[in-house]
Amino acid sequence: MNVQPVTLTGHIVHLEPLADAHVPDLAKVGLEERIWRHMLYGNIDTVEKMRAFVQDMLARQAQGNDLPFAVIYRQSGRAIGCTRYMNIRRQHRSVEIGGTWYGLDYQRTGVNTECKYLLLGHAFETWGCIRVQLKTDTRNAPSMRAIERLGAVKEGVHRKHIITPEGVIRDSVFYSIIDDEWPQVKARLETLMRTGNRR
Secondary structure, three states: OOOOOOOEEOOOEEEEEOOHHHHHHHHHHHOOHHHHOOOOOOOOOOHHHHHHHHHHHHHHHHHOOOEEEEEEEOOOOEEEEEEEEEEEEHHHOEEEEEEEEEOHHHOOOOHHHHHHHHHHHHHHHHOOOOEEEEEEEOOOHHHHHHHHHHOOEEEEEEEEEEEOOOOOEEEEEEEEEEOOOHHHHHHHHHHHHHHOOOO
């Protein structure tokens, strides 16, 4: 797995390496409590907190285990959210896709479907991964529906998995897609994008 910063281009969005320069755009769409309710970063409600979030993502990248992206909406050229590869395990050809958020106006649109299509394709077809993992808070029903809609297989729940910055003890539900399943998942996502059923 040759993990290097890369730009992944789709029809609606492109994913480019996250940078400090994205902070102003991200702050315009991302300072909403609803975005961060089930995330592990606390409530990001100021430009300074958004800058700290980006710096944290870049520090994780420098450690070699994460590869963060800004999600750029091609129609406007502006960053509308973030996503990343995380828990990169080269020796096991495995990676997790997570830390994903979008501005409220871009949720339940084609953005997430295309982002996951780009990230999964790169993981399986360029890096040669045999497993891609996703997880979410068991309280986050919309996120679970979105992951299941991709065709990911639910593996189970890690009980009392994480304590959030607010002190909530979170159960996390884990999903995966393996290399044998990718052709079928890929075809499913391409159908969803082609028919406009992209949520």
